[in-house]
Amino acid sequence: MGEDVARDPECIFCKILEGDIPAYKLFEDEHTFAFMDINPLNDGHALIIPKDHHPNIFDTPTNVLAPLMETTQRIARAIQNSIAPDGINILQANGHGAAQSVFHVHFHVLPRKNGDDAKLNWGLRPGDMDHISDLAQQIRVAIKD
Ligand code: DGP
DSSP states (O other): OGGGOOOOTTOHHHHHHHTSSOOOEEEEOSSEEEEEOSSOSSTTOEEEEESSOOSSTTTOOHHHHHHHHHHHHHHHHHHHHHTOOSEEEEEOOOSGGGTOOSOSOOEEEEEEOTTOOOOSSOOOOOOOHHHHHHHHHHHHHHOOO
16 A cells, blocks of 8 residues: 555546546545545435445455444544434445445445435436536535544
8 A cells, every 4th residue: 555556547536546537525635545436326315435446345455444444434424524414324235136346445435314215236227417516515524534
């Protein structure tokens, strides 16, 4: 990790990390990066990724998982304090059978609404980018050290 980050040039999340594709960034530190999901299940849906490319949880070293979980907690708290959903699921998918669509390990912070009847395979529908941008700003200001 760090200066010798492993990237996959074909990976969409690596392209975001390289700045080749735009993203609504929420937070970054030495090892992790957090940004808004562009196909949100609900308002405030965010993703947390390591800066190193690892396809899934099986391949991800524990020294990468630890800071990833720390950032996931930081973002979940910020979403709870800003968007104030009825609940939050933390979700991480491995393999097509688990509906993994991007093969760079990531945690979803999934805000939930009472009665949203969300399914594990919720389907990828494009969100409203202006709305996502507004939500990102609300979350950013709620992130604590
Ligand atoms: P999964 O299906 O668990 O692999 O989740 C991948 C998520 O990544 C999915 O909710 C949609 C999101 N996603 C896919 N492409 C992009 C992208 O280019 N930018 C952003 N911000 N999110 C993306």
